[in-house]
Amino acid sequence: MTTYREAMREAIREAMRADERVFLMGEDVGPYGGSFGVSRGLLDEFGPERIRDTPLSESGFVGAGIGAAIAGMRPIVEVMTVNFSMLALDQIVNSAATLPHMSGGQICVPIVIRMTTGAGRQLAAQHSHSLEVWYAHVPGLRVLTPATLEDARGMLGPALADPNPVIVFEHGSLYNLEGELGAGAAVDIECARIRRRGRDVALFAYGGTVGTALDAAERLAADGIEAEVVDLRVLRPLDEEAILGAVARTHRAVVVDEGWRSGSVAAEVSARIMEGAFYELDAPVGRVCTAEVPMPYAKHLEDAALPQADDVVAAARKAMAGDV
Amino acid sequence: MSPQPLATIDDARRAVLDALVDVAPDLEGTDIPPEAELQADLGLDSMDFVNLVAALSEQLEADIPERDYSLLDTVEACATYLRDRAEVR
Amino acid sequence: MPSLGADMTAGKLVSWHVKPGDAVKRGDIVATVDTSKAEIDIEIFEDGTIGELLVGEGERVPVGAVLATVNGGPRPAAAREPAATREPAAAREPEPAPRPPPAHEPEPAHEPAAAREPAAGRRPASPLARRTAADLGVALDHVTGSGPDGAILVRDVRVPAAGAEPDRATTMRLAIAAAMARSKREIPHYYLGTTIDLEPALTWLAERNAQRPVAERILPAVLMLKAVALACRQHPAFNGFWIDDAFEPGPGVHLGAAISLRAGGVIAPAIHDADRLDLDALMAALRDLVRRARSGGLRSSELTDPTLTVTNLGDGGVPTVHGVIYPPQVALVGFGSIAERPWAAGGMLGTRRAVEATLAADHRATDGISGAAFLNAIDRLLQTPEQL
Numbered sequence: 001m002t003t004y005r006e007a008m009r010e011a012i013r014e015a016m017r018a019d020e021r022v023f024l025m026g027e028d029v030g031p032y033g034g035s036f037g038v039s040r041g042l043l044d045e046f047g048p049e050r051i052r053d054t055p056l057s058e059s060g061f062v063g064a065g066i067g068a069a070i071a072g073m074r075p076i077v078e079v080m081t082v083n084f085s086m087l088a089l090d091q092i093v094n095s096a097a098t099l100p101h102m103s104g105g106q107i108c109v110p111i112v113i114r115m116t117t118g119a120g121r122q123l124a125a126q127h128s129h130s131l132e133v134w135y136a137h138v139p140g141l142r143v144l145t146p147a148t149l150e151d152a153r154g155m156l157g158p159a160l161a162d163p164n165p166v167i168v169f170e171h172g173s174l175y176n177l178e179g180e181l182g183a184g185a186a187v188d189i190e191c192a193r194i195r196r197r198g199r200d201v202a203l204f205a206y207g208g209t210v211g212t213a214l215d216a217a218e219r220l221a222a223d224g225i226e227a228e229v230v231d232l233r234v235l236r237p238l239d240e241e242a243i244l245g246a247v248a249r250t251h252r253a254v255v256v257d258e259g260w261r262s263g264s265v266a267a268e269v270s271a272r273i274m275e276g277a278f279y280e281l282d283a284p285v286g287r288v289c290t291a292e293v294p295m296p297y298a299k300h301l302e303d304a305a306l307p308q309a310d311d312v313v314a315a316a317r318k319a320m321a322g323d324v
Numbered sequence: 325m326s327p328q329p330l331a332t333i334d335d336a337r338r339a340v341l342d343a344l345v346d347v348a349p350d351l352e353g354t355d356i357p358p359e360a361e362l363q364a365d366l367g368l369d370s371m372d373f374v375n376l377v378a379a380l381s382e383q384l385e386a387d388i389p390e391r392d393y394s395l396l397d398t399v400e401a402c403a404t405y406l407r408d409r410a411e412v413r
Numbered sequence: 414m415p416s417l418g419a420d421m422t423a424g425k426l427v428s429w430h431v432k433p434g435d436a437v438k439r440g441d442i443v444a445t446v447d448t449s450k451a452e453i454d455i456e457i458f459e460d461g462t463i464g465e466l467l468v469g470e471g472e473r474v475p476v477g478a479v480l481a482t483v484n485g486g487p488r489p490a491a492a493r494e495p496a497a498t499r500e501p502a503a504a505r506e507p508e509p510a511p512r513p514p515p516a517h518e519p520e521p522a523h524e525p526a527a528a529r530e531p532a533a534g535r536r537p538a539s540p541l542a543r544r545t546a547a548d549l550g551v552a553l554d555h556v557t558g559s560g561p562d563g564a565i566l567v568r569d570v571r572v573p574a575a576g577a578e579p580d581r582a583t584t585m586r587l588a589i590a591a592a593m594a595r596s597k598r599e600i601p602h603y604y605l606g607t608t609i610d611l612e613p614a615l616t617w618l619a620e621r622n623a624q625r626p627v628a629e630r631i632l633p634a635v636l637m638l639k640a641v642a643l644a645c646r647q648h649p650a651f652n653g654f655w656i657d658d659a660f661e662p663g664p665g666v667h668l669g670a671a672i673s674l675r676a677g678g679v680i681a682p683a684i685h686d687a688d689r690l691d692l693d694a695l696m697a698a699l700r701d702l703v704r705r706a707r708s709g710g711l712r713s714s715e716l717t718d719p720t721l722t723v724t725n726l727g728d729g730g731v732p733t734v735h736g737v738i739y740p741p742q743v744a745l746v747g748f749g750s751i752a753e754r755p756w757a758a759g760g761m762l763g764t765r766r767a768v769e770a771t772l773a774a775d776h777r778a779t780d781g782i783s784g785a786a787f788l789n790a791i792d793r794l795l796q797t798p799e800q801l
Contacts, residue, residue: 251541251567282541282567283560322539322560349708350675363730367675370632371703381627390622390630 011156026078062088097140128295154187171208192242198228202246216312252319261289330410343379358400449584477552538565585678642687669719682715
């Protein structure tokens, strides 16, 4: 029995043991063991040169990581949360994503940037963002959203092997996720995965909303509605084949996205479905997203703002009635 | 339906039942008590009723005037009417 | 497979009355079809020669499916087909691939977007429903949608799998349910009522009937039917159909007579040209219709042609009936039970036999003022029964 956190730690450990170019840098990753405890114990094993505490300056240390990657290292840069990554947006978008193209391939930036994301812990407006969609918008980046222990354990290896920048989003609610994990084989970083088979409606989710979608599917099953749950896993590039395939089978779709709906991953998935599976649809594509407000601090308001299983159930029922 | 003997009340009852089944075939084979009301119990509407009266009139080989319609409210009443009129014949 | 009512989505071909090579004329019976209400004889609307029979006896197909091909023969000239049988039984093009929506002008930036309204005449249907309908050869015009704003979903297009066929009573009930639900959903009903003094009419009728044998006597209901038929001539706005946001006058006064079926359920076939039949002919037509409604032998044109329906619950014994219009008709006249009522006239109090007449009408087609005039015309006609 292990946890998502431990699986991620094990992935880092394994990568660092296998390749001496791999190192971890970020705020409080050293003696503190990482803000979310992911790197606990790694300093003792690998020492301060390879587990490096950084100053409180995202723009600075992400830039340093990009430089290290260009110079031939394989850095894992831990940005505490996506909220703070905004301070490093220029580095990520204008350097990491773009230098390979601007240099005609002469410059590679094989960096992996890990960020915690999401809300639900009363961290209020400035510390509860789900901005995966901003990164999924940018050519030159690969964006991963491991939502299971298997993906937490297996996605890091291929991400490090990718010669281009990879952003890994870890939803804050997943770290304590418990489960059994096998030997820890590497997984792909290309495909979506069907987490539950169904025939009446397809629920698309990623990261923290995968569990929500599975809960909703359980409730719908009690009423005879069989929902298929698709874990997107990779937000850029989206696995369009899997998305369209699910819609071709079920003819109805609901996307569950913790971002705000305007310009969201849900909007992109909906557009792709409209483009590629329009004639399969028996209902408009539904979107269950966070309410369009800065995240409230009060618990009951935060809960009301976030997508809940009941909201997904309601959206699925509307889809069954041809409505949205 | 050719006229049948109507001398006895049993003959009359039989004639009424035959006419009823003719007008409402779904009544065939069901139990029709003599006190059954044509409209309320057997569900005959005004068209069914005039068709029934026409059939009874044929049995009687005589006209049944409209003013007598109100006498024909139950199955038994129809049978009695037929028998009484047949006696006069 | 013709649509024989607003509620019909599929029918079973019971038997063919023609074979390939037979010559047919407009009006000939070519097949018997089982709808969920009754077995109906299907007429053909053109002259020609039967080509190929495409559906076998016992097969159940959706409304709009091609039953047979007919070759040659001149198409009948204009007598315009009544609305419900827009597709003749002969071959019909399957729906083409969905047309792109009409381009619309960009709105000035500061105007709020108009509330979403379907373009006139469009049947909203999901892409999947359209595609499935095209595959199955089902005409969307004949499908009742169960989605938002009556949009057609794929479940509305798919015919339930042949297998256990529910009994007649169940299918009848479902058919009525679908038609009445559609009526209440789509038609904005308004209701008017009036009490009609029937004393003169009934007195006249009694005298007339006394001079005739039973088989030639006329029911009061026939007087009421004739009065309605004649009133339709004076008020044609109540005799016709609401199709594609416009009123289409009926090609004649084909009154639908609501007939209750002894096993439960109601059917309302047409008495064609009721305004031109004398009372004896009207009585004979009604008698014949009731017989065939209950024992089989109704013709498809009798189901598709009614331009206005009259329901007479008088036998059942309530004074007033508020009806539900059968789409695409625009009105329904109801008569309750005839009863003796207190009546004030000329400053004196007495009793008269009277009946409550109600009008349920489609407010898209007519307004209360014309509805009142229509009811009053019926009343006036019933005061001079010898002219009916």
